[in-house]
Amino acid sequence: MQFADFISQGATQTNIEAAEKEAVIREMAGSLLSAGEIAEEHFEGIVEAILKREELGSTGIGRGVAVPHTKHPTVDKLCGAVAVSGSGVEFESLDGEKVHVLFMLVSPPDRPGDHLRALEYISRQLRDDSFCNLLKQSTTPDDVWQLLMDADNNQFGG
Amino acid sequence: MADSLVTQMATVLDEIGLHLRPARLIAEEAEQHRSRVELAYQGQAVDAKSIMQILTLGAGPNACVEVRAEGPDAEQAVAAVVGLFSSNFEADSAAQQQGGAASDVGPAGS
Numbered sequence: 001m002q003f004a005d006f007i008s009q010g011a012t013q014t015n016i017e018a019a020e021k022e023a024v025i026r027e028m029a030g031s032l033l034s035a036g037e038i039a040e041e042h043f044e045g046i047v048e049a050i051l052k053r054e055e056l057g058s059t060g061i062g063r064g065v066a067v068p069h070t071k072h073p074t075v076d077k078l079c080g081a082v083a084v085s086g087s088g089v090e091f092e093s094l095d096g097e098k099v100h101v102l103f104m105l106v107s108p109p110d111r112p113g114d115h116l117r118a119l120e121y122i123s124r125q126l127r128d129d130s131f132c133n134l135l136k137q138s139t140t141p142d143d144v145w146q147l148l149m150d151a152d153n154n155q156f157g158g
Numbered sequence: 159m160a161d162s163l164v165t166q167m168a169t170v171l172d173e174i175g176l177h178l179r180p181a182r183l184i185a186e187e188a189e190q191h192r193s194r195v196e197l198a199y200q201g202q203a204v205d206a207k208s209i210m211q212i213l214t215l216g217a218g219p220n221a222c223v224e225v226r227a228e229g230p231d232a233e234q235a236v237a238a239v240v241g242l243f244s245s246n247f248e249a250d251s252a253a254q255q256q257g258g259a260a261s262d263v264g265p266a267g268s
Contacts, residue, residue, distance in 0.1 A: 062209055067178060094185060094189070113218065116218060123211070123214045124214045127210065
């Protein structure tokens with residue numbers, strides 16, 4: 001499992017305007033819609049599911065990273081979006097810090113292993129300080145994608 | 159007298175594995191103890207107070223994980239974390255049943 005396997009190149013954003021959790025989640029889901037990964041008729045349902053998941057406990061995992069996610073029956077494979085927020089988003093993370101990098105995951109309910117492997121891969125890569133910091137400093141979607149591909153090619157310690 | 163290392167094995171009962179929600183519960187519990195708390199799995203040892211580090215284990219269903227603690231309240235820390243595993247993160251499943259219908263089609267958890 002690598003970023004190229006589940007992150008949609010068309011769903012990487014660096015110009016996140018929203019500063020609040022729900023708005024950021026909507027913006028990221030919008031990028032999945034624009035990238036053709038989710039259907040318009042399911043957009044609201046997916047956003048609602050992701051928000052409900054957040055109510056059960058923040059998906060902020062520390063170091064300025066959050067992984068908002070849900071299972072949804074309308075997707076037949078794991079799909080993901082990445083967003084970078086320069087100003088940060090309050091996400092009620094355990095460490096109290098705002099998040100600057102978000103990975104959104106929407107997965108089919110019958111393939112929980114893919115979701116777990118994606119979480120593992122994201123976490124392993126983000127443990128590398130240089131990768132994490134470079135991602136936070138990205139200014140264009142192309143920069144983000146190139147960093148993800150560099151990580152897939154073992155350019156960082158993850 | 160030096161603090162002794164306390165260890166105990168625990169099994170991942172969750173059918174998805176050690177995903178984000180149980181990882182968070184473990185980290186929250188471990189954080190309440192002064193001792194250093196670790197999880198070890200397949201040759202890796204991680205800080206149990208870090209959600210991100212726990213997730214790097216990629217421990218799947220039925221994985222046997224070693225819970226370790228060293229410090230003034232090591233026994234309590236290990237007992238508490240092992241208790242979470244044993245109850246299959248009961249707080250997790252209880253909260254799931256209350257509010258997670260839209261986000262949980264099929265197996266519980268995420």
